[in-house]
Each structure stands twice: as C-alpha cells, then as structure tokens.
Amino acid sequence: MTAGSDLLGRYAGSMVQVFGTPQLVLASGDGCWVTDVDGKRYLDLLSGIAVNALGHGHPALVQAVTKQAESAIHVSNFFTSEPAIALAERILAVADAPEGSGVFFANSGTEATEAAIKLSRRTGRTRIIALEGSFHGRSTGALALTHKAAYREPFEPLIPEVVFVPPGDAEALTAAVDDATAAVFLEPVQGEAGVRELSVDYLRLARELTSVHGALLVVDEIQTGIGRTGDWFAHQASGIVPDAMTLAKGLGGGVPIGALVTFGPDVTALLTTGQHGTTFGGNPLACAAGLAVLDTIERDHLLEHVRRVAALLDDVRIEGVAGTRGRGLLRAIELDGIPSAAVMVAARDAGFIVNAVTPTALRLAPPLVISEEQLQGFLDALPSILEAARAAGEAAP
Numbered sequence: 001m002t003a004g005s006d007l008l009g010r011y012a013g014s015m016v017q018v019f020g021t022p023q024l025v026l027a028s029g030d031g032c033w034v035t036d037v038d039g040k041r042y043l044d045l046l047s048g049i050a051v052n053a054l055g056h057g058h059p060a061l062v063q064a065v066t067k068q069a070e071s072a073i074h075v076s077n078f079f080t081s082e083p084a085i086a087l088a089e090r091i092l093a094v095a096d097a098p099e100g101s102g103v104f105f106a107n108s109g110t111e112a113t114e115a116a117i118k119l120s121r122r123t124g125r126t127r128i129i130a131l132e133g134s135f136h137g138r139s140t141g142a143l144a145l146t147h148k149a150a151y152r153e154p155f156e157p158l159i160p161e162v163v164f165v166p167p168g169d170a171e172a173l174t175a176a177v178d179d180a181t182a183a184v185f186l187e188p189v190q191g192e193a194g195v196r197e198l199s200v201d202y203l204r205l206a207r208e209l210t211s212v213h214g215a216l217l218v219v220d221e222i223q224t225g226i227g228r229t230g231d232w233f234a235h236q237a238s239g240i241v242p243d244a245m246t247l248a249k250g251l252g253g254g255v256p257i258g259a260l261v262t263f264g265p266d267v268t269a270l271l272t273t274g275q276h277g278t279t280f281g282g283n284p285l286a287c288a289a290g291l292a293v294l295d296t297i298e299r300d301h302l303l304e305h306v307r308r309v310a311a312l313l314d315d316v317r318i319e320g321v322a323g324t325r326g327r328g329l330l331r332a333i334e335l336d337g338i339p340s341a342a343v344m345v346a347a348r349d350a351g352f353i354v355n356a357v358t359p360t361a362l363r364l365a366p367p368l369v370i371s372e373e374q375l376q377g378f379l380d381a382l383p384s385i386l387e388a389a390r391a392a393g394e395a396a397p
C-alpha cells in the first residue's frame, strides 16, 4: 500500500464526502511543481483552482506570512491593523476605484458574494439577474445565483427572485433588467461553465442597463481577478466601471481571503455600521499575504508575463484539440472526441495537473509565474497524453 492510498482510506473514514475521492494526497509544492506523498512530482497547471497565483513556496509570500504570524495573526473587528488598511488601499488603487470606494474583507469567494447580495438588497429591491452557467459560490445566498441545478436543487427553496438569462444574449438581458432589478451579477469569464468569456459589448450593455435602471452591476472576479487574465481584473479590458466587485482565490495566493469592493461613495454607503460582519475578515495574516501577492505581481511585472506566456495557448494545433478559449492564464482546451476526465487522468500519469472543467474541456489556470518552457513542456506532452487517454478509452470494457 502506498502512503497515498493509505491516507485516502483514512480520508474516506473521516471526511464528509462532498468532494468524492480526491485524486492525490499532495505533500508539498515548489514554484509551479507539487509533490504527492509518494514522491511523484507534477507540473501544477491548475494552482489550486486559480488560487496559488505565485505558485508554491514563493519567498515573498512565505516571508510576509511568517513575519506577520510572528507579530499578530488575528485582532478581531473591534480593532484593525495596518496590513488590512494597506491591502484595502492597494486593491482600490489597482481597481482604479474612484474616491469614496471601499473594501469589505471576508474569507472566501462565497462570502464575498453574500456581502454583494446584501449590498444589493440595500437598494430597496430584491430581484437579481444572474447568468446561465454562472458560479458564485455554495453558501445559500450565493447558491441561489449559481446556475447548475445539481448544486442548487437539493437545497431549495433558496432566496427568491433570481432570474437567469443566457450569457451573451443582449436581448434577454435588456428584457430582464428593469426598475425592480437590484443587481446584475456576472463573471467576465465564466470559469466553472468551462471558461467562457463575455464580450466587451455585452459587459458594456450590462453596465448601461444597470445604470439606466438604478441597479447595481456586480462583477465576480473571484476566479478572473488578481492578474489571472493579464489585467488586474478581467472587466478592466472592457473599460467598464462596476458598482461592486467580488474577490477571493488569487488574492491571498493560497491564504484564505475574500473581498467585496464597492465603487464610489453612494454604493459604499449602502452598507452601514452593524449591517454586515465576520470574525476573521481582514485579519492581518491574510491581508499580509494579499499585500505580498499584489506587490509581487507589480514588482515582477506579472501582468505582462501572463500575457506573454499565455500567447502559447492562443492557437494550439494538436490532433484531438478542437480549440482553446479564455484569456491570459485562465484557459480551456476543448477536446475533439476524447472525454476530458480520461485526459485529466492521462495528464496526471504523465506528471501534469489539469482540470476536466466540462465533459469535453480541460481547464488550465497555472500559477501566474509559470514559465514559457514549463507551459511549452505541457503542450509538447499533450499529443502523447491524448493518445494515452484515447487508448485507455478503447481498452475500457
């Protein structure tokens, strides 16, 4: 028995089984590599689902967290700390947020969504427009805005008055948004739906409609933000200024943190003293991690790096690949007739971690620091991975 299979046996006997059986038991990481408990190394092309923005064990992040842990890990919301204030200021700066904007720190993406839902209720309205294919989180408020029936239906009834419209359908959005709409929630690139980008025109239409009808435009940048698409935030490529933005994942580089950003004084003023809170939100440890991530992205010019490296994925001409989509280092590889689950397994066997985001597509969301050589190494290995997946499919009964 390997150390991995022994630990997975213990996992099965000790955990609530919401994730099924994990693929691997990972022991450590170093840069863009992770190692499992049996000593096998993998190139990490998923980075904890768009979380480990700086890869694993990045010195700037390790030093920031270590130093902060030595002074103060938690102070409660009766107090505050310099890392929290400094991180809020930095987020507002890179978001080009106008004067009077604000940040509420939470601990995860779903909590950021909850805060945004509560913000939207403060408009005095309750109807929310979300997109088909959307994923905004698993807590019951966020779940109501998450489209996949299998996630939602076991927990219904959820909050009412959520209307789903097909992404990219200008007519449907125009018909849905009216003077009773509290907010439109959207992901500029729908991650869990299979990395599907919304067009610039559609984002601009969403901005215009929400402005005309006095509704909030909430952009969920939980997966797309913090440099993932080659901009600080994906919506910036369209030039729109949202009313609110949710963040998590890459913000802490692996340390749990979420945030709601409110744009401008009127939106910021919607949530007043006592109307929202969380024990751990804004703790100095997570905020020091966030500062290290933002500092490193800026210092090492990682936005430019992401755009340069990601160009390798613009045009993948490999037999068995139908095409790629997405932006920056949030990409899908659409497969031609080979189930993505089989390719994911074959990739793992070959030493690469990827994600079968839909039955026909792989998702790549590697650390922002991945090198061209590392990414090219995967592309070079892809034909034999696809071949192995095909052969495994033919061998299966």
Ligand SMILES: Cc1ncc(COP(=O)(O)O)c(C=O)c1O
Pocket (backbone or CB within 6 Å): 049, 108, 109, 110, 111, 113, 135, 136, 137, 138, 187, 191, 192, 220, 221, 222, 223, 224, 248, 249
């Ligand atoms: C776009 C988006 N929104 C919200 C969430 C929920 O974040 P969390 O899992 O941290 O609650 C996710 C997580 O995958 C996400 O991709």
